[in-house]
Amino acid sequence: MDKTALNRYFRNIFLFLIFCFGVWAERTGYIEEMAYYQEDVIYLAGEHLYLTLVSGGLAVLTGVPLGIYLSRPKMAQRAEASMQLLNIGGTIPTLALLALAMSVLGIGNNAAIFGLWVATLLPIVRNTFTGLRSVPAHMKEAARGMGMTPGQMLRQVELPNSLFVIMAGIRTALAINIGTAPLAFLIGGTSLGELIFTGIAVDDQAMMLAGAITTALLAVVIDFALGLLTMAFVSRGVNPLRQRTA
Amino acid sequence: METLSFLTGNFNQILSLAWVHTLLVSVAVGLAILTGVPIGIAITQSQRAADAVLYIASVIITIPSIALFGLMIPVLSMIGQGIGYMPAIIAVLLYSQLPIIRNTYTAINNVDPALREAARGVGMTAMQRLKMVEIPLAIPVIMAGVRTAVVMNIGVMAIAAYIGAGGLGTLIQRGISQSDPRQLIIGAVSVSLLAIVADFSLLWLQKRLTPKGLAAAV
Amino acid sequence: MITLDKLTKIFDTPNGSITAADHISMEVPTGEICVLLGPSGCGKTTTLKMVNRIIPATSGRVLIHGEDTSQMNTVDLRRNIGYVIQQIGLFPNMTIEDNISVVPKLLGWSAEKYKKRALELLDLVALDPAIFLKRYPSELSGGQQQRVGVIRALAADPKVMLMDEPFGAIDPINREVIQDEFLKMQKELQKTILFVSHDIDEAVKMGDKIAIFREGKLEQYAAPDDLLAHPANDFIAGFVGNDRTLKRLQLVTAGEVMQQNPSMVTLDQPLDEALQLMESRDLEAVTVVNREQKPIGMVRREIAQVHRGSCRDHHDGLPTVIYQDDDLRSVVSRLYRVDASWLPVVDGEGYLQGVITQRGITHHVGATYRTQA
Numbered sequence: 001m002d003k004t005a006l007n008r009y010f011r012n013i014f015l016f017l018i019f020c021f022g023v024w025a026e027r028t029g030y031i032e033e034m035a036y037y038q039e040d041v042i043y044l045a046g047e048h049l050y051l052t053l054v055s056g057g058l059a060v061l062t063g064v065p066l067g068i069y070l071s072r073p074k075m076a077q078r079a080e081a082s083m084q085l086l087n088i089g090g091t092i093p094t095l096a097l098l099a100l101a102m103s104v105l106g107i108g109n110n111a112a113i114f115g116l117w118v119a120t121l122l123p124i125v126r127n128t129f130t131g132l133r134s135v136p137a138h139m140k141e142a143a144r145g146m147g148m149t150p151g152q153m154l155r156q157v158e159l160p161n162s163l164f165v166i167m168a169g170i171r172t173a174l175a176i177n178i179g180t181a182p183l184a185f186l187i188g189g190t191s192l193g194e195l196i197f198t199g200i201a202v203d204d205q206a207m208m209l210a211g212a213i214t215t216a217l218l219a220v221v222i223d224f225a226l227g228l229l230t231m232a233f234v235s236r237g238v239n240p241l242r243q244r245t246a
Numbered sequence: 247m248e249t250l251s252f253l254t255g256n257f258n259q260i261l262s263l264a265w266v267h268t269l270l271v272s273v274a275v276g277l278a279i280l281t282g283v284p285i286g287i288a289i290t291q292s293q294r295a296a297d298a299v300l301y302i303a304s305v306i307i308t309i310p311s312i313a314l315f316g317l318m319i320p321v322l323s324m325i326g327q328g329i330g331y332m333p334a335i336i337a338v339l340l341y342s343q344l345p346i347i348r349n350t351y352t353a354i355n356n357v358d359p360a361l362r363e364a365a366r367g368v369g370m371t372a373m374q375r376l377k378m379v380e381i382p383l384a385i386p387v388i389m390a391g392v393r394t395a396v397v398m399n400i401g402v403m404a405i406a407a408y409i410g411a412g413g414l415g416t417l418i419q420r421g422i423s424q425s426d427p428r429q430l431i432i433g434a435v436s437v438s439l440l441a442i443v444a445d446f447s448l449l450w451l452q453k454r455l456t457p458k459g460l461a462a463a464v
Numbered sequence: 465m466i467t468l469d470k471l472t473k474i475f476d477t478p479n480g481s482i483t484a485a486d487h488i489s490m491e492v493p494t495g496e497i498c499v500l501l502g503p504s505g506c507g508k509t510t511t512l513k514m515v516n517r518i519i520p521a522t523s524g525r526v527l528i529h530g531e532d533t534s535q536m537n538t539v540d541l542r543r544n545i546g547y548v549i550q551q552i553g554l555f556p557n558m559t560i561e562d563n564i565s566v567v568p569k570l571l572g573w574s575a576e577k578y579k580k581r582a583l584e585l586l587d588l589v590a591l592d593p594a595i596f597l598k599r600y601p602s603e604l605s606g607g608q609q610q611r612v613g614v615i616r617a618l619a620a621d622p623k624v625m626l627m628d629e630p631f632g633a634i635d636p637i638n639r640e641v642i643q644d645e646f647l648k649m650q651k652e653l654q655k656t657i658l659f660v661s662h663d664i665d666e667a668v669k670m671g672d673k674i675a676i677f678r679e680g681k682l683e684q685y686a687a688p689d690d691l692l693a694h695p696a697n698d699f700i701a702g703f704v705g706n707d708r709t710l711k712r713l714q715l716v717t718a719g720e721v722m723q724q725n726p727s728m729v730t731l732d733q734p735l736d737e738a739l740q741l742m743e744s745r746d747l748e749a750v751t752v753v754n755r756e757q758k759p760i761g762m763v764r765r766e767i768a769q770v771h772r773g774s775c776r777d778h779h780d781g782l783p784t785v786i787y788q789d790d791d792l793r794s795v796v797s798r799l800y801r802v803d804a805s806w807l808p809v810v811d812g813e814g815y816l817q818g819v820i821t822q823r824g825i826t827h828h829v830g831a832t833y834r835t836q837a
Contacts (some may be wrong), residue, residue, distance in 0.1 A: 138550075147538075237603075
């Protein structure tokens with residue numbers, strides 16, 4: 001089936017739904033009320049992005065090397081156990097993670113960044129690990145047989161061939177991160193959660209929607225940006241979305 | 247120490263919150279199985295429908311939970327259910343669709359064509375084939391989807407405490423608002439334990455439900 | 465020259481140690497292909513991989529042109545040995561050009577030099593650089609990928625190549641084509657090659673020498689004709705097959721077996737001269753050639769005996785001719801097909817060079833058995 005035709009079909013439905021939502025919002029006067037929060041939205045969206053980029057960036061900078069380290073042959077014995085442990089860590093609900101971070105680091109952005117970092121780490125490590133491990137043995141043997149050093153093998157063969165999977169992990173991770181960052185408000189971090197939770201608490205639906213819709217939009221934008229990065233950095237030869245066959 | 251004494255002092259309350267938490271997630275995921283499995287089976291009949299349904303489900307799952315609650319509140323307010331357990335159950339129901347539908351769909355689709363051929367060869371009707379061959383083979387994979395859904399939604403349900411759904415999230419909520427580290431830690435730890443226990447017991451169940459002949463493969 | 469000296473590999477497994485290669489000693493002369501042949505698990509691949517130390521040897525030595533490789537740096541060693549594996553192992557993230565240039569880049573060649581080299585190599589296997597240079601492996605057919613795999617190993621012009629069932633993953637028809645192409649290249653390149661195969665026909669076709677392995681031991685190391693004619697034991701006889709004499713036929717060309725200075729007559733010669741010739745040489749027929757010495761027919765003895773006139777009026781057509789380079793297997797099959805006991809042999813231009821007879825072939829094949837007895 002033609003994927004692009006399908007996507008266009010859905011984009012149209014999606015746009016139509018947004019349009020209906022807009023009409024409904026206008027009729028009920030939500031738009032006007034939400035516009036009232038414009039300044040807050042812009043400021044908080046910036047803070048929200050800051051939290052996400054710092055904690056998510058840290059997670060990439062730590063998670064990818066950790067995944068690489070666990071995938072090395074000398075770690076083969078301990079890697080499975082480490083991944084099991086990480087998987088158990090991954091079942092811990094994000095709210096619990098943030099709460100625990102606060103009980104250790106106190107209230108504020110630092111606790112929020114720490115909690116978000118932990119929540120984001122797992123998918124990155126897991127995808128890096130599985131991506132590198134699924135590079136076929138014969139390909140690595142060819143690289144070794146041609147005289148590549150382990151470092152050259154990693155840079156020229158293993159990483160480029162698992163980059164698509166690694167990027168998918170980063171996308172999942174940042175989607176979780178953006179969605180969890182509103183909760184950071186609860187432990188003293190600054191994020192769009194401020195509008196959502198305050199909106200719920202004072203029963204101001206326009207305020208809450210302004211926060212919720214912006215959060216959803218941020219998630220879409222970040223995912224889109226990472227999609228572009230994937231397209232730019234993953235070689236056409238190994239990008240399943242750009243595959244042509246002989 | 248204080249945390250421990252709080253734990254012993256309020257053990258019954260914590261248990262009842264855990265019970266509510268489990269119940270809410272179970273009901274919601276249970277409903278999700280009732281909708282997701284038939285949808286997953288139905289879309290094996292049409293590639294077009296499958297692409298469409300899986301696309302929608304994957305869009306839903308990327309909506310942050312707190313934003314989803316937020317979006318549902320004004321809608322559900324119209325029937326007077328804006329806050330409470332109703333939006334929480336609906337959110338969990340929606341989030342569970344993707345793992346359950348996707349796993350059902352792939353499991354049934356991946357049944358070895360030779361097996362299907364054999365089933366047809368011995369004279370089974372399409373329904374009999376589904377009941378006697380395809381579903382039994384698909385159950386372990388569907389269970390894996392249920393497990394993913396349950397673990398994820400224990401976390402979602404914790405957040406739902408903020409829209410008044412109840413459950414263990416209540417402890418975390420109170421711990422934060424009352425600056426009470428005892429409730430905070432007990433809430434966080436107990437909801438984490440619940441997720442881990444659920445994960446392991448569903449894994450056990452998944453293995454039990456795997457037909458013996460397939461055990462090596464899964 | 466590659467020399468293996470008591471090369472041994474012992475794997476330690478939970479079920480005890482397994483000797484995968486047991487004191488393998490052999491020598492591959494420069495410019496020759498040596499095929500390591502045997503059933504799976506016989507140690508042929510292990511032996512191959514000990515040469516570039518993908519598998520470290522337990523004991524024994526590998527010498528390349530007299531130099532002990534255990535003294536060399538592993539990475540340098542490998543960069544100077546071409547390596548082709550059955551799964552091809554092209555890097556899917558790199559274009560064909562980048563794949564070919566991997567080793568030259570590792571060796572620090574200038575961009576200009578390795579780009580030029582990639583062009584040359586693609587030309588060598590008849591893949592148009594304009595089309596293929598910037599393609600990715602997934603955009604090539606299996607046969608094209610395998611060709612790229614081979615030229616990638618040739619990129620830095622190594623003197624030694626290791627090929628581990630290099631054509632094993634290709635369908636039989638394409639395999640023949642690629643084998644022929646490779647042999648043609650090897651005639652020019654004169655690499656010293658170790659070549660693992662499990663296919664006796666491939667071994668006979670590709671190998672200057674064949675080394676037969678069983679359970680980690682080198683059972684026999686000989687030229688293909690020798691191996692087929694005199695298998696050292698029952699295992700080898702069974703492995704090379706009951707039709708081994710027929711297999712030997714493909715190792716010999718018609719040119720080697722034909723009788724040179726063939727008897728011939730021209731169209732204008734009288735028939736009785738042809739008869740005389742046949743009677744003096746005890747032939748049943750003689751080839752008729754035109755003015756350019758190209759065979760165009762034959763005169764039979766029984767016809768010459770009862771007719772008068774010139775050869776022009778009494779010759780029959782030739783059912784077919786044999787080229788010097790045809791192997792005996794195809795010659796025999798054509799002799800049977802046209803029910804002839806002899807046929808004229810011509811060179812590439814079509815000039816008569818000799819005749820080949822069924823008796824001559826039998827005699828040639830039998831010669832090695834007679835000397836042995």
